[in-house]
Amino acid sequence: MVKSRSLHLLFTGWCHCRYSLSVFNVGIGLDLSVGVEGVLPSLARPANASRIFHGIVFDAGSTGTRIHVYTFIQKDPELPLLEKETFQSVKPGLSAYADTPETAGETVRQLLRVAKKAVPHVEWERTPVVLRATAGLRLLPPKKAQALLDEVEVAFEESPFFVPDNSVHIMNGTDEGILAWVTVNFLTGQLQAKTKKTVGTLDLGGASTQITFLPKFKTIESAPPDHIARFDLLSTTYELYTHSCTDTHQTDSSLERKVFESSCLSRKFREDWSFGGLTYKISGIPDGSTGFTECYKEMLKVVKGVIHQPPELQDSNTFYAFSYYFDIAVEAGLIDERRGGMVKVQDYSIRAKEVCNKLSMYLATKPFLCMDITYITCLLKDGFGFKDETILKLTQKVNNVETSWALGAIFDYFQNIKIH
Ligand SMILES: Nc1nc2c(ncn2[C@@H]2O[C@H](COP(=O)(O)OP(=O)(O)O)[C@@H](O)[C@H]2O)c(=O)[nH]1
Numbered sequence: 001m002v003k004s005r006s007l008h009l010l011f012t013g014w015c016h017c018r019y020s021l022s023v024f025n026v027g028i029g030l031d032l033s034v035g036v037e038g039v040l041p042s043l044a045r046p047a048n049a050s051r052i053f054h055g056i057v058f059d060a061g062s063t064g065t066r067i068h069v070y071t072f073i074q075k076d077p078e079l080p081l082l083e084k085e086t087f088q089s090v091k092p093g094l095s096a097y098a099d100t101p102e103t104a105g106e107t108v109r110q111l112l113r114v115a116k117k118a119v120p121h122v123e124w125e126r127t128p129v130v131l132r133a134t135a136g137l138r139l140l141p142p143k144k145a146q147a148l149l150d151e152v153e154v155a156f157e158e159s160p161f162f163v164p165d166n167s168v169h170i171m172n173g174t175d176e177g178i179l180a181w182v183t184v185n186f187l188t189g190q191l192q193a194k195t196k197k198t199v200g201t202l203d204l205g206g207a208s209t210q211i212t213f214l215p216k217f218k219t220i221e222s223a224p225p226d227h228i229a230r231f232d233l234l235s236t237t238y239e240l241y242t243h244s245c246t247d248t249h250q251t252d253s254s255l256e257r258k259v260f261e262s263s264c265l266s267r268k269f270r271e272d273w274s275f276g277g278l279t280y281k282i283s284g285i286p287d288g289s290t291g292f293t294e295c296y297k298e299m300l301k302v303v304k305g306v307i308h309q310p311p312e313l314q315d316s317n318t319f320y321a322f323s324y325y326f327d328i329a330v331e332a333g334l335i336d337e338r339r340g341g342m343v344k345v346q347d348y349s350i351r352a353k354e355v356c357n358k359l360s361m362y363l364a365t366k367p368f369l370c371m372d373i374t375y376i377t378c379l380l381k382d383g384f385g386f387k388d389e390t391i392l393k394l395t396q397k398v399n400n401v402e403t404s405w406a407l408g409a410i411f412d413y414f415q416n417i418k419i420h
């Protein structure tokens, strides 16, 4: 089976983008202490809160479904802490069951068992459970996506947990970006500190990507007004720049071809790949040129000119990057899987050159690494406009909590942060 993030991209093409820009006001100081993992605002407490309460978030991603069970502890009347997260994931994502939606229900039931173990029996009926689906379901025909969501809802209703209104839905890319930013800035203590110092976030999923950061005034001024998303959290109004792209299916008839050749693949590489109901023959270009320069040109075609480049990114170095940025850096040997680490944008490009210029060495074990790492290099440099020297913090977890929009989503549930 073909496993490549960028291959999917090349078939679907960039991109349905939405840029958003928001303004940040330091509002009322956050009277919160930072626990080991962070704190929730007092408003986040459900009525009749006991010392400990929980929230369950399902992330129905394009490549997998994940459950996050959060345990919050009420340390004193005002300051609940995020005590721990229980996390589990399964592959493939729900969109793989578009023609057998009942299997989606089974996936969810299976993961709900994790929640039953993590949440004490007496807490079940007041513990909310929500599911947010991302690019995989956004790309399905609406009827097929709805059939999957209906099955999820049935599984939720059968469960002993509390199913709020609108518990199961497809989330838009802007919410995905904002909620991931909320998660990372909460886990790193930035939201609790009474300063404007925050970190930006970069998420690269199986079929979409988000960049979110607190912009400088110049960026705010120069961006079109409709690129603004605003939300309220902890008595503060935030306005962030957030830009989300979901790969979209092209109707271009050239994509109906069943052969896909790429200079990012070894000349000897051949594999069948099923996507969108068709089976494609994926291969290197038998008598064509391969290597980094050619591969980069291919990636430029889908990245260049499509993504807005805020000038301030050129001297920025406070971005956390996760999901495929992390996975590909691990695969490329740039970071250790358990510890994560810092990389410069140029580290991706140096490694991309090494891998792409020795494709035969990677043919058996990592045939798509050249394509994936070149894609990331191109997205960062020619897509967003980052400089070679920009440092990214690659993180899968902060204080043992997944860097995912899921924590931001449970904040949104408890606090109603009203992203608009
Ligand atoms: N460890 C971990 N990895 C994640 C999480 N969410 C996404 N990922 C990674 O991100 C990759 C693709 O993201 P996915 O959510 O499936 O695609 P999307 O629907 O386009 O956002 C996956 O293969 C995972 O490696 C998470 O909560 N925890």
Ligand SMILES: [Ca+2]
Binding pocket: 061, 062, 134, 205, 206, 323
């Ligand atoms: Ca995701």
